[in-house]
Structures are given as structure tokens and as C-alpha cells.
Amino acid sequence: MIGIARKLRAAGVLGLNERNAEYIARLNPRRLYPRVDDKTMTKRLALEAGMAVPELYGTISHQADVRRIGEIVGERDSFVIKPAHGSGGDGIVVITGRSRRKRDCYRQASGLLITESELRHHISNIVGGQYSLSGNPDTALVEYCVQFDPLFADVSYQGVPDIRVIVYRGYPLMAMVRLPTRNSGGKANLHQGAVGAGVDLRTGTTLTGVLHNDVVDEHPDTGALFAGLRIPHWGFILESAARGYEVTGLGYLGVDIVIDRYLGPLILEMNARPGLSIQIANGGGLAHRIRRIDAIRDAGATPPERAEVARVEFTVELPAAPTELEPADYWVADDRR
Amino acid sequence: MTMRYVYILASVLAAIGVTIFVYKWQALGFPLTAGQQKPAWTIETSLRFDAGPGSIKVNLQIPALTPGFGTLDQYSLSRNYGFSVNYGGGGREAQWTVRRASGPQTLYYRIVVYEDPDADLSDTTPPFPLPPVIDEPLKTAVEVIVDDVRAQSADPASFTSTLLRQANDSSPEPSVELLLADADTPVKFVDTMTTVLAAARIPARMIRGLELQDQTRRAELIPWLEIHDGVRWRYFDPQTGEESLPERFLIWFRGNDPLARVEGGSNIVVNFAVQQSLLDSMTIAEQRAAARQSMLVEFSLFGLPIQTQAVYSVLLMIPIGALIMVLMRNVVGIDAFGTFMPVLIALSFRETRLLWGVILFTLLVALGLSIRFLLERLRLLLVPRLTAVLIVVVILMLLISVVAHKLGLETGLSVALFPMVIIAMTIERMSVVWEERGAADAIRGGTGSMIIAVLAYLAMGMDWLEHIVFTFPELLLVVLAAVMLIGRYTGYRLTELRRFKVLAAE
Numbered sequence: 113m114i115g116i117a118r119k120l121r122a123a124g125v126l127g128l129n130e131r132n133a134e135y136i137a138r139l140n141p142r143r144l145y146p147r148v149d150d151k152t153m154t155k156r157l158a159l160e161a162g163m164a165v166p167e168l169y170g171t172i173s174h175q176a177d178v179r180r181i182g183e184i185v186g187e188r189d190s191f192v193i194k195p196a197h198g199s200g201g202d203g204i205v206v207i208t209g210r211s212r213r214k215r216d217c218y219r220q221a222s223g224l225l226i227t228e229s230e231l232r233h234h235i236s237n238i239v240g241g242q243y244s245l246s247g248n249p250d251t252a253l254v255e256y257c258v259q260f261d262p263l264f265a266d267v268s269y270q271g272v273p274d275i276r277v278i279v280y281r282g283y284p285l286m287a288m289v290r291l292p293t294r295n296s297g298g299k300a301n302l303h304q305g306a307v308g309a310g311v312d313l314r315t316g317t318t319l320t321g322v323l324h325n326d327v328v329d330e331h332p333d334t335g336a337l338f339a340g341l342r343i344p345h346w347g348f349i350l351e352s353a354a355r356g357y358e359v360t361g362l363g364y365l366g367v368d369i370v371i372d373r374y375l376g377p378l379i380l381e382m383n384a385r386p387g388l389s390i391q392i393a394n395g396g397g398l399a400h401r402i403r404r405i406d407a408i409r410d411a412g413a414t415p416p417e418r419a420e421v422a423r424v425e426f427t428v429e430l431p432a433a434p435t436e437l438e439p440a441d442y443w444v445a446d447d448r449r
Numbered sequence: 450m451t452m453r454y455v456y457i458l459a460s461v462l463a464a465i466g467v468t469i470f471v472y473k474w475q476a477l478g479f480p481l482t483a484g485q486q487k488p489a490w491t492i493e494t495s496l497r498f499d500a501g502p503g504s505i506k507v508n509l510q511i512p513a514l515t516p517g518f519g520t521l522d523q524y525s526l527s528r529n530y531g532f533s534v535n536y537g538g539g540g541r542e543a544q545w546t547v548r549r550a551s552g553p554q555t556l557y558y559r560i561v562v563y564e565d566p567d568a569d570l571s572d573t574t575p576p577f578p579l580p581p582v583i584d585e586p587l588k589t590a591v592e593v594i595v596d597d598v599r600a601q602s603a604d605p606a607s608f609t610s611t612l613l614r615q616a617n618d619s620s621p622e623p624s625v626e627l628l629l630a631d632a633d634t635p636v637k638f639v640d641t642m643t644t645v646l647a648a649a650r651i652p653a654r655m656i657r658g659l660e661l662q663d664q665t666r667r668a669e670l671i672p673w674l675e676i677h678d679g680v681r682w683r684y685f686d687p688q689t690g691e692e693s694l695p696e697r698f699l700i701w702f703r704g705n706d707p708l709a710r711v712e713g714g715s716n717i718v719v720n721f722a723v724q725q726s727l728l729d730s731m732t733i734a735e736q737r738a739a740a741r742q743s744m745l746v747e748f749s750l751f752g753l754p755i756q757t758q759a760v761y762s763v764l765l766m767i768p769i770g771a772l773i774m775v776l777m778r779n780v781v782g783i784d785a786f787g788t789f790m791p792v793l794i795a796l797s798f799r800e801t802r803l804l805w806g807v808i809l810f811t812l813l814v815a816l817g818l819s820i821r822f823l824l825e826r827l828r829l830l831l832v833p834r835l836t837a838v839l840i841v842v843v844i845l846m847l848l849i850s851v852v853a854h855k856l857g858l859e860t861g862l863s864v865a866l867f868p869m870v871i872i873a874m875t876i877e878r879m880s881v882v883w884e885e886r887g888a889a890d891a892i893r894g895g896t897g898s899m900i901i902a903v904l905a906y907l908a909m910g911m912d913w914l915e916h917i918v919f920t921f922p923e924l925l926l927v928v929l930a931a932v933m934l935i936g937r938y939t940g941y942r943l944t945e946l947r948r949f950k951v952l953a954a955e
Contacts, residue, residue: 116946119953127949129779130939175830202881233828240831242881295887304887325948392951 124397126388131364135402139281139363140384147360148382151196151253154360158379161359163352165379166192166256166370173251178236181254182216182228190257193235195243197250201301203243205234206257206271221270222297258378261371263344266336267309269293272370274300275311275349275377278386278398279365282357282415283405284350284422287311288393289318289343294333302389307331309338310394314427316346322392349377350419356382358415401426455937459930466926473921478734483916486727489521489563490661492668492699493724496558496709498717500550505713509558510702513540518699519565521728521736526557540702554714562661562699563733575652575677581644590624595649597622605651605678606692612645613674613690639672639687640705652677656684657708658700661723668721670701670708731920750922758919763799765918768928770795770905775935777901782942785898786878790871794898795905797867803906807899809849810867814895816845817876818883825880839873 120127126135147153158165169191170184185191189210195203205226211217216228226234235252237243244250264273271292278285288308295305302308307328310319318341321328330337343349353367356379366386369377391397404425413421473479496507511534512520525532530545545556583591598615602608616625616638628645632638639655646653657670673694674685684694702708711717735751750761770792777783777791785791798806820841824834846865853859875898883891908914918924941949 113943113946116950116953117941120941120946120949123952125941125949125952127939127941127945128782129942133937133939230828236828236830242831303890325951327951389948392949395952397952 120397124400124403125391126398126402128388130399131388132385135280135364136385140365141361144361145384148362148365148384149197150251151194151198151381152251154379154382155253155255157359158356161355163355163359163379164375164377166258166372169254169256171196171251171253172235172239173249175236175239178232178239181232181235184254190259192253192255192257193231193238194253194255195238195250196253197244197248198238199243201299201304203234203238204299205231207231208257221272223270258370258380259373261344261373263341263371264289264291266334267291267307267331267338267341269331269333271296271299274368274370274380275343276308276386276390277350277353277367277369278390279353279356279367280398280402280405281363281409282354282413283409283418284313284353285401285405285426286390286394286398287313287350287353288322288390289338289341291321291331291338293323293331302387307338308389308393309341310390311343312427313350313425314423316343316349317341318343319394322389325389325392327392327395344371345377347419347423350422351416352377352379354415354418354422357418360384452937455933459933462926462933463930466923466930469923470921470927473923478730479920480730480734481917482913485730487563487730487733488725489561489728489733490699491559491561491724491726492659492661493722494558494560495720495722496554496556496711496717497720498554498711498714500552500554501713501715503713504548505546505550505554505711507545507556507712507714507717508710509543509545509556509719510537510704510706510708511541511543511558512560512562512699512701515562515700517564517566517697518562519733519736521561521563521733523558523560526559530556537706540704563728564697565733577650578647578652580650581647583644583648587628590627591645591648593624594622594628594645597624599649605676606683608649608651609646609653609674609676609683609685610690610692612642613685613687616642617688617690635687636672639674642674642687643705646676654703655705656700656703658695658698659721659723660695661697661699661725663725665721665723668723670721671695671698673698673700675703750919762915762919763796765922765925766909766915767792767796768925769914769918770909772928772932773905773908774901775932777904779935779938780940780942782944783897783901784894785901786875786882786894787871787898790875791898791901792905793868793871794902795909798902798906799910801867803903803910806906807903810872810899810902812849813842813845813867813872814876814879817842817872818880820845821876821880825884835873835877838876839869842869842873842876 147157152168152171155165155168169186169188170180172178172180172184181193190208192207193205198204206221207218207226208221209219211219211225218226218228218231220226238250238252241249258272260268260272267273268291273289273291275287275289277287288310290300290302291307291309292300293305293307297304300306302322305324307321307323309321311317312319318338321331321338323332329339349369349371352369356365356367357363360382362382362384364384364386366383368380368383370380371377388398408421408425410417474481494509494511496509498507507530511523513536525543525545527545529550530547533544533546535542535544543558594612594615598608598612602611615622616629618625621629628641629638632641636655636657643653643655653674653676656673656675658673659668659670662668672687674687675682676685677683683692685691686693709717709719731751750758753761771789774785774789774791778785794806794810797810801809817838821838824837824841829837846867846869850865875895879891879895882894946953
């Protein structure tokens with residue numbers, strides 16, 4: 113056991129305790145948390161900084177306003193409802209269409225229908241604080257539903273894949289693409305069973321994936337390989353992520369970005385306590401990269417400069433043979449065929 | 450930088466805690482384990498006499514300075530009599546008085562003592578005694594003896610030994626024989642010896658005490674000889690002249706006075722009965738600390754009313770449970786619902802016992818969860834829904850109690866001791882996690898909470914630990930220091946070793 117710990121230490125793997133005590137506690141002052149915990153505020157700050165975000169249709173902060181949902185949505189066919197203080201993708205409802213016969217019956221990303229009254233109950237739960245971290249009354253956001261880029265169509269099951277970038281003191285450190293699976297219920301959250309695929313920071317090319325702490329090469333539902341996908345607008349994505357530091361002031365930050373088919377990269381949300389599975393997806397630890405940044409950090413650098421530094425420093429050579437199937441597996445598969 | 454402050458603070462806290470602990474343990478003798486017992490003796494003195502026609506006054510010599518023994522308690526049993534304790538020449542005197550009484554009377558005086566090696570109560574240094582006035586022919590005999598013994602001895606101690614040896618000689622010198630002609634009892638013998646010693650200008654006195662044994666219905670006061678050598682008092686066996694004191698010898702009183710006197714009555718008979726019992730070391734330690742006027746004990750938990758003490762004996766274990774929880778969460782890395790929920794559950798297990806606690810808790814949460822899912826269909830607002838769950842939990846507890854009682858399972862009644870608000874919150878949290886992240890996550894969190902609760906219960910249920918924490922609450926500072934250090938623990942959690950195993954392969 114100590115042997116494993118030593119190997120992990122050597123690989124620069126960051127543990128939860130170290131992340132919390134060394135980086136979050138030191139670099140993320142609590143007073144700045146509302147900037148990322150409250151998604152309405154994140155959105156406003158990002159807009160002020162000139163970053164692209166999904167358009168906000170309206171907010172609902174009182175039970176009395178819940179019935180206004182129809183009014184806020186108007187004639188739009190697709191939208192997303194999420195709690196302003198939600199965490200881990202909880203409480204998010206993605207509406208991608210409407211029933212043809214009944215206009216007040218919406219179709220969720222999963223294909224299931226949801227009536228307007230059910231939607232209202234969900235919003236009222238959000239407002240009541242069911243999904244907020246502390247159980248306090250919350251605000252429900254109604255916003256633009258991202259039309260995701262077909263690039264990831266083969267490697268995601270419903271839902272919207274997003275790109276998570278860990279930003280350390282303004283420098284992008286590590287990134288992964290989070291791909292929804294059937295188990296994750298269309299959510300791009302690794303806790304809920306989504307797959308994460310590591311990304312080479314220089315080229316924006318995907319590497320292997322992680323599913324429930326295990327390295328995987330192909331999507332569990334679609335069977336498509338993750339590796340080798342080239343993420344478009346990569347330079348802009350890294351720059352936006354780096355800019356998240358200026359927006360939030362948080363020194364250890366997770367920036368979630370989606371790529372819209374029409375609008376390009378949009379900042380979805382930011383996170384003051386980004387998870388650590390990204391290390392598995394990238395096959396390496398964060399600690400070495402953190403130390404490298406500590407060594408070369410330039411406090412006056414602009415976001416584009418910092419993004420450039422990250423691209424130079426944190427390139428990963430693509431794994432030579434991504435598939436490592438046991439020979440026996442081939443035989444079994446052949447027999448069945 | 451912060452790290453250093455944490456280390457310094459933690460070590461200061463731990464040092465304070467351990468120092469107080471060691472002081473109380475070593476110096477004040479607080480026992481490390483519960484129920485440690487020390488022998489104590491109850492000595493009951495009964496005085497029987499026949500009452501005269503008039504008012505009655507009874508005096509009894511009672512222990513004052515008792516080297517090797519501490520006094521725990523003393524009291525008198527005597528109906529209708531006034532009772533007081535006075536300091537007299539030989540030490541202390543108990544006095545009973547009554548205006549009128551008739552027939553045979555019995556008075557009791559009881560004293561409870563325990564062995565205390567530290568109770569070496571120093572007596573005052575006496576002045577040199579005046580030469581006793583002795584009539585001839587004894588005067589000459591005494592002078593002869595003193596001269597003779599002085600010639601054979603060097604100092605007061607050796608003088609005394611030599612004197613006693615000569616006095617006990619089977620074929621004594623004529624002068625000794627003359628002197629001891631009247632000394633037909635040990636008391637008179639020792640009395641005579643003190644006279645001779647006084648003639649030699651050596652302060653000496655007779656002491657009388659009891660050899661404490663397990664149980665004696667009729668204990669005899671044994672006369673002993675005590676001399677002062679200018680520095681301290683020394684004890685001599687009047688029979689052999691050896692400097693010694695019998696084993697477990699409680700000095701009852703000093704001097705030549707009679708043990709008891711009665712005015713207005715007659716035929717006084719004094720009897721000693723000794724009964725050994727075992728006393729909790731705790732009681733004795735407190736007594737000793739009180740004697741030293743130690744602030745530590747003055748301001749301790751033992752000064753509180755018994756009921757409050759009982760509450761604190763439980764409360765003081767909560768930090769221990771919380772320490773277990775911290776270890777489980779930050780070092781082992783087990784998921785659980787709520788921050789302190791597992792500890793509170795563990796606390797309620799104290800009443801239900803472990804097996805029943807786990808069964809009842811699981812049953813309650815399972816039932817509550819299913820009801821919660823039914824409530825979900827009603828689409829209630831959050832707070833009313835939580836309240837509804839709470840009410841359902843109360844009803845479920847009631848039902849479980851009633852059914853268990855009917856079935857004759859009395860342990861089922863203890864379900865009422867579960868913190869229902871905590872359970873309601875658990876059910877709500879679990880159902881949200883269940884819906885949002887699936888049954889696996891919810892059951893994992895629930896199981897984690899249960900594992901931590903069970904471990905915390907086992908830690909909090911250790912009797913010796915409870916005793917130690919209650920007796921030495923300063924050890925909580927050590928727990929605090931430990932928690933602080935864990936708070937700065939940046940190593941991997943045990944579960945992370947599994948989680949990141951793939952990264953260790955390369």
C-alpha cells in the first residue's frame with residue numbers, strides 16, 4: 113500500500129487532501145466562491161469580461177414566479193433549466209423539443225416527455241433549495257440549450273459533452289473532454305458515469321478516457337474510440353479558460369466549456385473544487401505541472417500568453433497503442449462471430 | 450508557514466493535555482482504569498456505659514495525626530447526644546453530652562481511613578521534657594538505669610533501644626526489676642518507659658493504635674513508644690526495642706490519658722470493630738486532591754451534580770467519535786452523508802446496542818425512503834416535504850416501538866432514542882442522491898455512514914476510554930491536536946490509492 117502511495121507520489125498524482133489543503137484552501141479565498149457557486153453571477157462576470165456564454169432567457173427565484181416558465185421560454189423549442197447553486201450537474205433538465213400535439217409537453221434530451229406541470233414542480237424544487245449545496249433557497253436559470261458540435265456525436269450518448277480545463281494561477285494545467293453515457297443520464301459528470309478523455313494541451317487532441325476510475329479507450333455505449341479527436345477552436349478554448357482566472361480570482365479553478373455548433377466555445381460554468389479524475393484521463397498527475405507553473409509563473413502575463421505557455425509546457429506524446437486487449441478476448445469474440 | 454503554526458499549536462495543546470494528565474495520574478493518583486479499588490477500613494468505636502442520674506459528658510480520644518493513613522470520613526452515631534470534636538493535649542477528643550439519660554447507653558464513633566503513603570503528617574517538635582518528679586526509692590532506680598543505659602548508647606534512638614532491651618530482659622537488673630514491679634500491663638510498661646526517657650531528657654510518649662486487618666470484631670489498642678530525636682519522631686517496639694511500626698498501624702491517640710472518660714455515668718467499656726472494604730480509587734484521589742487544595746480538582750467534572758456528570762460522560766465521548774470520523778473520511782476516505790451524522794447515529798446506538806441499532810436504523814431509513822418516493826409524486830414544496838418526511842419518521846418510530854413491544858422485543862422500544870431530525874435529513878439527502886446519481890451512490894453513501902457510525906460507536910463504547918476521558922478531560926486537547934494535524938494531512942486517502950491505481954502502474 114505504501115508502495116502504491118510512493119508510486120503515485122512519483123507520478124505527481126494529486127490527492128483530495130492535498131488539493132484541499134494546499135491549493136483550494138490557499139488559492140481560493142472563500143469570499144470569491146459566490147463568483148463560481150452562483151451561476152448567474154458567473155455568467156454576468158464572464159459576460160463583463162467579454163467571454164461567450166450560453167444566453168440567459170430568464171431566472172426564477174420565487175415560488176410565485178414558477179408559473180412564469182412558459183412566459184420565459186416563449187416559443188423556443190429547446191432550453192436548459194439549472195439551479196444557480198447546483199453542483200455536480202444535479203438538478204439540470206435539458207429540453208430539446210416539444211411534443212407535436214401538445215405544446216406544453218416538452219421532450220427531454222433523453223427523449224422522455226415532461227409536462228409543463230412536472231417542469232414547474234422541478235423548478236419549484238430548485239427554488240426550494242433541493243439542489244443547492246447548503247439547502248438554501250435557490251434560483252433557477254433558464255438558458256440557451258447548446259447545440260453541440262457533431263465532432264463528439266460518436267463518442268457521446270445524448271446530453272452535451274463539455275471540456276473541463278484545470279487552471280492553476282491563470283495557467284491551463286490539464287484538460288479533458290467529458291462525454292455523457294447512458295449511465296450518466298446524459299450528464300457530463302464523471303461522478304455520474306460520464307467518460308472523461310484526456311486532452312493534449314498543445315494540439316487539443318484527445319487521448320484515452322477514464323470511466324469510473326478505470327482507463328478506457330472506447331465509449332461504453334457507442335463503441336467509438338476516443339483517442340485522436342481534434343477539438344476545434346482549441347487555442348481560443350485555452351485562452352478563455354485562462355481568462356477564468358481574471359474573472360473569478362480563484363487560483364485553482366475548473367472551467368467548463370462547451371462547443372456550440374453555431375456559436376463556438378461557450379463558458380458553461382466554473383468550479384472552485386474541480387475533481388481529480390482528470391489525472392486518470394490524462395494518464396498523469398497534476399502535481400508536476402503545478403510545480404512547473406510555480407517555477408515559471410509570470411504574474412504580469414496576459415491570458416493568451418499563459419495559454420501559450422501551457423501549450424508549450426504540457427504537451428503529451430500520444431500513446432502508441434491505445435488498445436490493450438488480452439489475446440484471449442479476441443478468441444472469444446471470434447468464436448461468437 | 451501555516452504548517453509550522455499548526456505543528457506548534459498542536460504540540461503545545463498536546464503538551465498541555467499530557468502534562469495535566471500525567472500530573473493527575475502520577476501525583477494525585479487518579480486511576481487509569483475504572484473500578485480500580487483500594488482497601489479502606491471502617492473503624493467503629495462503641496462506648497457502652499451505664500447512665501447516672503444527672504447530666505452526662507463522655508470524652509473519647511480519636512485519631513488526629515495518622516502517618517500512613519488518610520481519613521475519608523468520620524461521624525458519630527448517638528441519638529439525643531450533643532456531639533463535638535475538640536483539640537486536646539493528646540490530639541483530638543470527641544465529646545458527647547446529654548442532659549438526662551437512663552439505663553445502659555451506647556455511643557458510636559466511626560472513622561473511614563485508607564492507606565496513603567504520602568500522608569506523613571509531621572508533628573510538632575516537642576520541648577525537652579522536665580525531669581519527672583519521682584518518689585524514692587524509684588528515683589534512685591531511674592537514675593541508675595539512665596546512667597547505665599546512657600553509658601551504653603550514643604543518641605536518643607540507641608538510648609531507647611538499649612533501655613527497652615534491658616527492660617525486657619528475662620533476668621533484669623535489680624533496679625529495672627524494682628521499677629517495673631508495678632508495670633503489669635503493656636500500657637503501664639510503656640508509661641514507665643516514658644518516665645525513664647523523660648528523666649533522660651528525651652521527649653517520649655506512648656502512642657496507641659490499631660493493627661488494621663480484614664475484619665476484627667474486637668480490636669485491641671496496642672501501646673507503642675514514640676520518641677523525638679531532635680529531628681523527627683521515631684517509633685519503637687516496646688517489647689523488643691526495635692525501631693519499627695507494625696504493618697498497617699493506625700495511630701489512634703498519643704499520650705498517657707485514658708482512652709475514654711465518662712462524667713455522670715459508670716462502667717464505661719470501649720470496643721473497636723474494624724471492617725475492611727474496597728473503595729473506588731477515584732473517591733480516594735479526589736479526597737487527596739481536596740486535601741492538597743488542588744485547583745485542578747476544584748474545577749473538575751467531579752464537582753458537578755451527578756446528573757450533569759452523566760451527561761458529560763456521554764458528551765466527552767463525542768470528540769472521540771468525531772476523531773474516528775475524521776480519520777475515516779480524510780485518511781481512509783469513506784463517503785458519508787452529512788458531517789456529523791455518523792457520530793450522532795453512533796451516539797444513539799449507545800442506547801439501542803449495536804446490532805439492534807443497525808437493524809432499526811436501516812429499517813427506519815429504508816421505510817422512510819420508500820415513503821419519501823411516494824411523497825415525490827405529490828410534488829410538494831421542499832420544506833413541507835421535509836416536514837412530511839419528519840412526521841412520517843416519527844410515525845414509523847412509533848409503529849416500530851408498538852410492534853416491537855407487542856412481539857416482546859423490548860429493544861425495539863429504544864428506536865425512540867434516534868435523533869429523528871437527523872434521520873429525516875438523511876432520508877431526504879439519500880433520496881436526492883438516489884434520484885440524481887442513482888441507487889449505487891446513495892447506497893454507497895448510506896453504507897459509508899453506517900460503517901463510520903459503527904466504528905465511532907465501538908470507539909465511544911469502550912468503557913476504559915470513557916473512564917479515561919471523563920477522568921482526564923484534558924486529554925481532549927490531545928484529540929484536538931490530532932484533529933489539527935489530520936487537518937493538514939496532505940497525503941493520499943486510502944481509497945485514493947485504489948482510485949488512482951492505474952496511474953501507479955507506469
